[in-house]
Amino acid sequence: MSIPTDAHQRHAHTTLVACLCAAWCRTCDAYHEVMADLRAQFPDYRFIWVDIEDDEELVGELEVETFPTLLIGVGEQLRFIGPVTPQLSTAQRMISSAVEAPMSPANPSAQALLVRLQSSC
Structure with missing residues (x-):
């Protein structure tokens, strides 16, 4: 999948939390309220809600077994994907540590989803 240059440049260093x-x-x-609080706390990050069934084409081959699952990336670097408990403090710590963490081990389906999400406006 090729990424439009303007979208690629715009999101090259953007932290995305899906x-x-x-x-x-x-x-x-119940997690909608947590996501709203996170948006307020991290105003420079992009937050996206992805319904794995309604957005099945976007999700692609990624298997999500536990809800909620967060996908965190900086630019096109996958930093974290996994289930989280639905508490604000847990999500805050997860986001803060994931942004500072090195790139996550390869998960091709999660990496492909991150690229698709970062290239969407």
Whole structure:
């Protein structure tokens, strides 16, 4: 997948936090408030809500088994993907440490999703 140059440049260093959830998940419903609080705390980061069923084409081959799952990337560098407990303090620590962490070990499906999300406006 080629990335448009303007989108690539615009998001080259952007920290993206994607919450991967499902509409039927009651835990995910409660996580909306946590995501709103995170947006307020980290105003320079992009926060995206991805419904793995409604956005199935976007999610691609990635298997999400536990909700909520966060995907965190800086530019096109995957820093974290995994389930988190639905508490604000847990998500705050996860985001702060993931942004400072080295690139995460290769997960081709998660890496491809990050690139697709970063290239979307």
